[in-house]
Amino acid sequence: MSVISMKNLLETGVHFGHQTRKWNPKMAPYVFTARNGIHIIDLQKTVQKAKEAYDALKKLTSEGKKVLFVGTKKQARGAIEREALRSSMFFINNRWPGGLLTNWNTVKKSIARLKKLEAMEADNSFEKEVKTKKKS
Structure with missing residues (x-):
């Protein structure tokens, strides 16, 4: 039994791509044709790649990832x-969130700062911090 059928993809309109003038040439192997200024996606390749993705995700999750x-x-x-x-x-x-994967170190610092501020708010040290900063 296949994970995704070509019939299902066709019925849901997955084969309609972007306008031919707005495309990335790296997608060329997956474009079947162009009609009325719209790329038509190759559904055979879509089914194949969806199966590969499914198998990879199944393997990862079976490993507890x-x-x-x-x-x-x-x-x-x-x-x-x-x-x-x-x-x-x-x-x-x-x-x-921009940079979530590509700039993780900066995002991680922002998360740590947020956690610190939340902890300060919970134990009321936030008010003391604000008053101290205002006096300086």
Whole structure:
């Protein structure tokens, strides 16, 4: 049994790509043709790559590794959240924080600062810190 069928992809309109003038040449192997200024995606290759992705994710999760589900488009938000929660994984279904993967050290410092501020607020040392800074 296949994970995704070509019929299902065709019915959901997955084969419609971007406008021919707005494309990345690295996508050329996955473009079947162009019609009316729109690229038509090769669904055979899509099914093949989806199966490869499925197998890789299945292997990772069987090893106990975590997966980050990402889908920020309005139509995908509910499904992303539902499936991530169902599988006890992480998800981002709203705005993607810039630099989350490529600038992790800076993001990590911001998270540490936020945790420090939250702890200060919880034990009321936040007010003392603000008053001390105002006096200086």
